[in-house]
Amino acid sequence: AQSVTQLDSQVPVFEEAPVELRCNYSSSVSVYLFWYVQYPNQGLQLLLKYLSGSTLVKGINGFEAEFNKSQTSFHLRKPSVHISDTAEYFCAVFGGYNKLIFGAGTRLAVHP
Amino acid sequence: DAGITQSPRHKVTETGTPVTLRCHQTENHRYMYWYRQDPGHGLRLIHYSYGVKDTDKGEVSDGYSVSRSKTEDFLLTLESATSSQTSVYFCAISESGQRTDTQYFGPGTRLTVL
Numbered sequence: 293a294q295s296v297t298q299l300d301s302q303v304p305v306f307e308e309a310p311v312e313l314r315c316n317y318s319s320s321v322s323v324y325l326f327w328y329v330q331y332p333n334q335g336l337q338l339l340l341k342y343l344s345g346s347t348l349v350k351g352i353n354g355f356e357a358e359f360n361k362s363q364t365s366f367h368l369r370k371p372s373v374h375i376s377d378t379a380e381y382f383c384a385v386f387g388g389y390n391k392l393i394f395g396a397g398t399r400l401a402v403h404p
Numbered sequence: 405d406a407g408i409t410q411s412p413r414h415k416v417t418e419t420g421t422p423v424t425l426r427c428h429q430t431e432n433h434r435y436m437y438w439y440r441q442d443p444g445h446g447l448r449l450i451h452y453s454y455g456v457k458d459t460d461k462g463e464v465s466d467g468y469s470v471s472r473s474k475t476e477d478f479l480l481t482l483e484s485a486t487s488s489q490t491s492v493y494f495c496a497i498s499e500s501g502q503r504t505d506t507q508y509f510g511p512g513t514r515l516t517v518l
Contacts, residue, residue, distance in 0.1 A: 301444075324503045335408075335494055335509035336447070343504050382446055390435060390454065390501035391462065394446035 294319045294387045298395035306403050307375055313368040313398045315383030324386035325366045327357055330397075331379045339381070342366060353377070378402045407431055408510035410495050416516045423482040425513050427495030429475075433508075435501040436478040438462075438470060440491040441512070447494065453478055454501060485517045 299314040317325065324343055328336040340351025347359040357368045366383060380397045387393040407430030417423050427436060435454055439447040439462075449462030451470040459470050467489060471479045482489055495510040 296446075298446075322503075328509075335511045336496075337509070338506050341506065386503040390452060390498075391449055392447075392507060394448070396444050396446045 294321075294385045294393050296383050296385050296393055296395035298381075298383050298398050300398050301396065302399045302401065304401045304403060305373055308372050310371050311369065311373050311377075311400065313381050313383075313400065315366045315368065315395060317364055317366060317383075317385045319364075319385055321388070323359075323361075325357075325359060326384040326386075326392065327351065327355070327366075327368050328382045328384060328394075329353075329379050330382065336382065339368070373400070373402050375402050375404060408495060408497060408508060410493075410510040410513050412513060413511065414514045416518065417485055418518050419486060420484050423485050423515065423517075425480045425493055425495075425515070427478045427480070427510060429478075429495075429497050431497060431499075431508075432475060433497040433499045434475075435498045435505075436472065437496040437498075437507065438468075438478070438480045439494045439496065440464065440489075441494060442491050450480065450493075485515075487517050489515065490517045491515060 295318045297316045305311045326341045327339040342359045350356045383395040384392045409428045411426045437452040438450040448464045453459045453472040469481045493513045496507040498505040498507045
């Protein structure tokens with residue numbers, strides 16, 4: 293069965309610093325991976341997704357993620373964060389039968 | 405933004421009462437989903453629908469039922485609400501349900517069961 297582990301529940305960072313949010317997955321079948329962002333009191337919005345091809349995936353708002361099959365990871369990165377990036381970030385894997393399996397989420401807090 | 409609305413946006417109810425949450429879409433997407441979001445658990449799938457009158461269970465379906473009589477509406481019912489069902493509920497839609505599809509999420513409904 294597929295599963296997702298987000299290794300950090302909270303990540304504090306200063307504005308303009310780089311950030312990495314870690315995600316590991318478990319899957320016995322072909323992997324399709326997603327990162328979603330949830331701003332306070334809002335629904336989830338897709339940041340990026342990996343379906344196939346290049347292992348480096350670029351998304352919206354300057355985020356990118358790298359698919360690493362040998363390490364079963366899909367970490368999210370941004371070279372320089374802004375206050376407006378403060379949000380909760382969810383990694384998800386396609387679980388078959390039209391389902392997404394989500395991780396528990398990582399709360400990114402950007403401080404001035 | 406995908407045209408997804410949820411109603412009500414906030415609800416407080418008492419244990420044992422029935423509750424119905426509504427999801428409405430204007431995108432004519434085939435698939436619709438109900439998730440619940442709880443701290444430390446991320447989002448977990450309750451039920452989903454792959455067409456009018458076609459539904460299936462997710463991983464946390466106990467205590468919930470759904471109905472879809474029109475393409476645009478997907479209802480989630482708690483027949484007898486319990487405190488463990490206090491949560492934020494999100495509706496999502498996708499065009500074809502395929503692995504390459506993006507799921508688009510509504511704004512959520514915050515439900516409190518006292």
